[in-house]
Amino acid sequence: MGCLKLSYYETTPTIKVAYLYGKQVGTTHTNTDNLGGFPYAFCMNNPLKFVDPTGEDVYLYYYVTGNTRGGKPDPNADAMFWAAALTRATDMLRDGTIKEGDAYVIRSVSDIGMIGDFVEQDVAALSPQFGKTAEFGLWSHGALEGPIGSSNTSGNYSLPGNQMSAEGWGNINFNWKEDGAKAMFYGCRTGTEGQEPTAWARTISGNPNMENVAVYGQSVRSWPSTDPNNVISPSNNGTYPTYMVGGGVNSGGINGVYRTLGISYPARRMAKFINGVRWYTP
Numbered sequence: 001m002g003c004l005k006l007s008y009y010e011t012t013p014t015i016k017v018a019y020l021y022g023k024q025v026g027t028t029h030t031n032t033d034n035l036g037g038f039p040y041a042f043c044m045n046n047p048l049k050f051v052d053p054t055g056e057d058v059y060l061y062y063y064v065t066g067n068t069r070g071g072k073p074d075p076n077a078d079a080m081f082w083a084a085a086l087t088r089a090t091d092m093l094r095d096g097t098i099k100e101g102d103a104y105v106i107r108s109v110s111d112i113g114m115i116g117d118f119v120e121q122d123v124a125a126l127s128p129q130f131g132k133t134a135e136f137g138l139w140s141h142g143a144l145e146g147p148i149g150s151s152n153t154s155g156n157y158s159l160p161g162n163q164m165s166a167e168g169w170g171n172i173n174f175n176w177k178e179d180g181a182k183a184m185f186y187g188c189r190t191g192t193e194g195q196e197p198t199a200w201a202r203t204i205s206g207n208p209n210m211e212n213v214a215v216y217g218q219s220v221r222s223w224p225s226t227d228p229n230n231v232i233s234p235s236n237n238g239t240y241p242t243y244m245v246g247g248g249v250n251s252g253g254i255n256g257v258y259r260t261l262g263i264s265y266p267a268r269r270m271a272k273f274i275n276g277v278r279w280y281t282p
Helices: 075-094 112-130 166-170 200-205 252-261
Strands: 008-012 015-021 057-064 103-109 132-139 141-143 146-148 182-185 214-217 222-225 243-246 271-274 277-280
Touching: 057 075, 057 112, 075 103, 075 132, 075 243, 103 112, 112 132, 166 200, 182 200, 200 214, 200 271, 200 277
Parallel strands: 057 103, 057 132, 132 182, 182 214
Antiparallel strands: 008 015, 015 103, 141 146, 214 271, 222 243, 271 277
16 A cells, blocks of 8 residues: 655744545654554655545644753654654544544644644635534643743743743634534643632633633643553653553652653543533543
8 A cells, every 4th residue: 555645834944734634544754753653654754645525524633842851852752742643643543533524634833822823724724625623632741821832932922931821722713613622732730720720721611712612631740651541651752652641640750750660550531621611620
């Protein structure tokens, strides 16, 4: 089986956007050299395009690249977030959620303030043929004030620490489908309650642009795992499968020790909010 025609464009010299349309024939590889374990990675390095004229849903999967640690580039974080985004898309293809006629995008970002522009660009390109947005996912570092980018946040809604205000998130037109839409934020503590008046995910779920959308955030620190329900440290960042899951122990230090020793333990499920109301918190 051969690869289909390469189909991507560059928004900047360092940001590649790969459009993948819902057909179980392959996947993309644009960020790391260690994705051989992905079930659909046989085309290595070639984003694929399959177009079906009877589209239904659009899936937008973004991940932050250009991450740093201690002031130095952190390629492990880049590979981890990319692999987690690709794992989500791959699993959705395999279980039939993303099917022929659907479209999904895997896009790298560094400036959180540009996400609104990217979403509206992707919606404009895909919605007329493939329908409305069923799911948005963002894989990034995070904190109590929301997802964290790898560069200064541009625009009028910037916050310190490369973050964006809830008002800024409220101005994004995701073009949601009428029923069952989801917004998933996999960064640390994006759904944590108790330390702030309310969780960041709860706050943005109350924005008019998130009406009736299920907004998910991590209730604790987020860790890479090879299992979506347990914290099992991957042997190498950037491989399939990689899930960003909530650590079962609140202390980041204890989580780190468990991961170093190879001890697995149950993950904390993400907190869920709809219209500013908490539906469940782990």
